Amino acid sequence: xxxxxxxxxxxxxxxxxxxxxxxxxxxxxxxxxxxxxxxxxxxxxxxxxxxxxxxxxxxxxxxxxxxxxxxxxxxxxxxxxxxxxxxxxxxxxxxxxxxxxxxxxxxxxxxxxxxxxxxxxxxxxxxxxxxxxxxxxxxxxxxxxxxxxxxxxxxxxxxxxxxxxxxxxxxxxxxxxxxxxxxxxxxxxxxxxxxxxxxxxxxxxxxxxxxxxxxxxxxxxxxxxxxxxxxxxxxxxxxxxxxxxxxxxxxxxxxxxxxxxxxxxxxxxxxxxxxxxxxxxxxxxxxxxxxxxxxxx
Amino acid sequence: xxxxxxxxxxxxxxxxxxxxxxxxxxxxxxxxxxxxxxxxxxxxxxxxxxxxxxxxxxxxxxxxxxxxxxxxxxxxxxxxxxxxxxxxxxxxxxxxxxxxxxxxxxxxxxxxxxxxxxxxxxxxxxxxxxxxxxxxxxxxxxxxxxxxxxxxxxxxxxxxxxxxxxxxxxxxxxxxxxxxxxxxxxxxxxxxxxxxxxxxxxxxxxxxxxxxxxxxxxxxxxxxxxxxxxxxxxxxxxxxxxxxxxxxxxxxxxxxxxxxxxxxxxxxxxxxxxxxxxxxxxxxxxxxxxxxxxxxx
Numbered sequence: 001x002x003x004x005x006x007x008x009x010x011x012x013x014x015x016x017x018x019x020x021x022x023x024x025x026x027x028x029x030x031x032x033x034x035x036x037x038x039x040x041x042x043x044x045x046x047x048x049x050x051x052x053x054x055x056x057x058x059x060x061x062x063x064x065x066x067x068x069x070x071x072x073x074x075x076x077x078x079x080x081x082x083x084x085x086x087x088x089x090x091x092x093x094x095x096x097x098x099x100x101x102x103x104x105x106x107x108x109x110x111x112x113x114x115x116x117x118x119x120x121x122x123x124x125x126x127x128x129x130x131x132x133x134x135x136x137x138x139x140x141x142x143x144x145x146x147x148x149x150x151x152x153x154x155x156x157x158x159x160x161x162x163x164x165x166x167x168x169x170x171x172x173x174x175x176x177x178x179x180x181x182x183x184x185x186x187x188x189x190x191x192x193x194x195x196x197x198x199x200x201x202x203x204x205x206x207x208x209x210x211x212x213x214x215x216x217x218x219x220x221x222x223x224x225x226x227x228x229x230x231x232x233x234x235x236x237x238x239x240x241x242x243x244x245x246x247x248x249x250x251x252x253x254x255x256x257x258x259x260x261x262x263x264x265x266x267x268x269x270x271x272x273x274x275x276x277x278x279x280x281x282x283x284x285x286x287x288x289x290x291x292x293x294x295x296x297x
Numbered sequence: 298x299x300x301x302x303x304x305x306x307x308x309x310x311x312x313x314x315x316x317x318x319x320x321x322x323x324x325x326x327x328x329x330x331x332x333x334x335x336x337x338x339x340x341x342x343x344x345x346x347x348x349x350x351x352x353x354x355x356x357x358x359x360x361x362x363x364x365x366x367x368x369x370x371x372x373x374x375x376x377x378x379x380x381x382x383x384x385x386x387x388x389x390x391x392x393x394x395x396x397x398x399x400x401x402x403x404x405x406x407x408x409x410x411x412x413x414x415x416x417x418x419x420x421x422x423x424x425x426x427x428x429x430x431x432x433x434x435x436x437x438x439x440x441x442x443x444x445x446x447x448x449x450x451x452x453x454x455x456x457x458x459x460x461x462x463x464x465x466x467x468x469x470x471x472x473x474x475x476x477x478x479x480x481x482x483x484x485x486x487x488x489x490x491x492x493x494x495x496x497x498x499x500x501x502x503x504x505x506x507x508x509x510x511x512x513x514x515x516x517x518x519x520x521x522x523x524x525x526x527x528x529x530x531x532x533x534x535x536x537x538x539x540x541x542x543x544x545x546x547x548x549x550x551x552x553x554x555x556x557x558x559x560x561x562x563x564x565x566x567x568x569x570x571x572x573x574x575x576x577x578x579x580x581x582x583x584x585x586x587x588x589x590x591x592x593x594x
Contacts, residue, residue: 017479087479182314182384184502185522205481207517208501218517218590220504225482253593293515294591296550 001142001246004113005032005239006045006132007122008080009052009070013096014270017087018228023287024271025056027079028122028145031232032239034275035262036120037063038283039243043113045069045132047105049077059276068110076100090132090204091228102128109135118246120238121165122148126157133164141245143167143200151177163195169238171202185216200241200256202234208256217253222264222290229270236266236275240283261286298437298543301410302329302536303342303429304419306349306367307376309566310393314384315525321568322353324376325419325442328529329536330558330573333417334360335580336540340410342366344402346374358524365407373397386527387501399425406432415498415543417535418462420444423454430461438542440464440497442535448474460492462508466535468499481506482513497538497553499531507555514550519587521559526567533572537580558583 007029010140013022013045029046052072060067060110082096106283114137121129121144129144136142142165150158151174162168168191178194181187184201188211191199201209205224210217240262243254261283268274304326311318326343333339338361345367357364374578378394393472404425418426418441426441433439439462447455459465465488469481475491478484485508488496490519498506502521503518507514537559542552565571 013335089479182386183522183524185520187523203503206500207515209517209520216520216590218504218520219593220506220515220517223482223506223513223515225480225486227480251594257593293513294593296516296554296588296591297548 001040001118001249002043002116003036003040003118003120003242004043004045004069004109004136005029005036005122005242006017006107006129007032007120007124007145007235008079009046009048010081011051012080012271013082014229014231015084016142017085017089019270021229021270023080024273026081026232026271027070028124028232028235030272031064031235031266031275032120032122032242033060034063034272035063035236035239035259035266036243038240038262038278038280039258040246041244042066043069043116045107045109045284047101047107048072048086049079049101050074051077067115069107069113073101073104075104078164083231085230087226096163096290099196107132117141118242119143120242121145121161122235122238123150126150126154126161130157133161141249143169143238143242144196145169145234148173148174159194165196167198167200168194168196169200169202169234171204171234175199175201181271185211198252200203202231202237204230208260210252210256217256219253219256219260220294222260222286223293224264224267225269226281228274230267231271233263256289257287258283262288298337298415298417298546299340299413300333300337300417300539300543301340301342301406301413301433302326302333302417302419302539303404303426304329304403304417304421304442305376305534306343306345307378308348309377309528309568310379310559311526311528312381313526314382314386315548316567318567320325320377321570323378323529323568324531324544325421325529327569328532328563329417329419329539330357330362331360331569332533332563333540334362335559335575335577336448336555337543339363340366340413342404342406342410344398344404345369346376346398347371347519366404366410370398370401372401376425380528382527386524386552395501404429414438416440416538417539418458419439419532419535420447423451423458424446426458427454427461438463440466440539441493442466442531443471443472445474456491462493463505464495464497465491465493466497466499466531468501469530472496472498482508500536501527501530505534505557507549507553510523514553516550516553516557517591519557519583520590521561521564524564526572527564528568530560530564534560554584555580558587
């Protein structure tokens with residue numbers, strides 16, 4: 001089943017309690033594509049600037065990522081973000097950002113992409129997310145991710161997106177911001193009234209929760225002892241989950257577990273460093289370990 | 298198998314975002330005893346003052362709680378605590394405390410208690426915890442709980458306690474305080490070098506983790522939509538877990554799941570209000586629901 005991933009492509013300079021990485025590839029689309037590529041070929045929709053190197057195109061192509069939806073804007077540079085994580089690994093400061101590339105962006109899907117059945121709308125301006133949605137012919141399962149900035153500044157458009165998707169990814173703070181409910185069970189129930197049939201609350205090291213009108217599913221996170229960089233962990237979770245789901249449409253819980261396993265690798269290196277090195281075998285081995293860690297008997 | 302529970306008995310005046318409760322019965326021993334009583338008779342070791350009502354003695358006795366280890370100090374009142382939870386339900390202020398009763402306290406075990414096989418040393422001054430430990434003849438499984446105050450002010454004695462117990466309960470902040478390690482996996486591994494064979498990190502709404510030298514076990518918390526008062530949730534978790542474990546010594550993971558279920562009831566009312574109303578049938582029903590919420594397939 002075909003998977004389309006939409007989102008940002010970015011060069012990130014990241015300071016964590018572990019060290020600093022300079023201009024490493026990131027962005028919601030990149031983290032999700034690398035994560036999804038362990039399970040299925042992916043159709044990428046994003047934009048890069050005149051500084052995007054061929055090496056990375058090659059890296060993506062060897063992972064069966066279709067780049068026909070990745071235009072290059074020759075006038076400007078690729079998105080850039082510089083940020084610093086505090087000692088608690090959770091709070092972070094945005095130190096510098098260059099978003100010029102999006103002034104030239106209109107996400108037009110290549111014809112072949114329009115019939116995509118599984119779609120991940122990674123975090124980005126909801127205007128763009130809506131534009132992608134409008135070009136899809138008959139998707140089977142669309143999930144959208146968002147962040148606080150869009151919730152605060154683009155709420156009306158975001159609401160239109162939410163009415164049209166099957167599922168929503170949020171973290172705990174975003175769930176609270178969207179609903180005004182502090183309690184996450186209540187917040188998730190409330191989010192279901194906005195349109196999506198399922199809500200996945202990503203709580204980082206504390207795991208994730210799936211809520212539908214019929215069920216709650218609780219998943220602790222795979223525990224990571226060697227945390228290096230949390231950037232993109234949520235995107236890797238979403239990408240791996242959607243990659244797995246596109247192959248196993250009835251296994252949403254197992255797909256989330258796969259998301260947790262792949263995210264646990266993602267945070268063990270800066271940028272895509274660690275995700276680049278893992279194989280399907282590595283993820284399956286960690287999944288067995290993870291299953292044993294959750295088994296109650 | 299016999300279970301001994303040691304800890305504080307207190308009257309608590311509690312303000313939460315949900316309302317206020319005045320002078321409700323609490324304390325680490327009370328929450329743990331009520332929780333454990335669904336699984337096994339309990340031997341209580343604590344102290345009360347001249348204001349402790351017969352009604353509560355009767356409540357405890359109907360739950361098969363042995364009160365021979367609960368002396369009354371006629372000179373002073375029972376411990377009193379007044380606290381206020383912030384809107385995040387996590388941070389709390391200690392507004393008032395009366396600990397006079399402990400100036401007259403020496404936890405001497407009735408002879409019949411000394412052969413107890415399962416022992417929960419609820420949070421209290423480690424001097425008292427050590428005193429209880431020294432009177433036990435050959436316990437099979439002793440777990441100790443503590444809080445930041447004792448970690449900071451009684452570290453040397455606490456270390457002696459840790460060298461002599463089988464297991465330790467801590468929350469995430471306490472695990473970090475005891476070890477200086479921010480990462481909880483590393484903190485738990487470090488705690489194992491202090492003496493205990495197992496460490497249980499209680500993370501409240503985020504679940505719990507069991508670490509031994511051979512395994513990690515991850516358990517999400519049973520999700521509570523109607524939170525009323527988090528006071529004593531950790532004690533209820535520990536009490537129910539130890540109660541279940543004393544009956545099923547090889548089922549530590551299931552015992553933790555039972556701890557989570559009973560704690561989820563505990564927070565649905567002020568003080569012991571909700572714990573008083575549940576039955577073994579209620580807990581078993583919620584356990585089935587909980588198992589279904591964690592099942593991946």
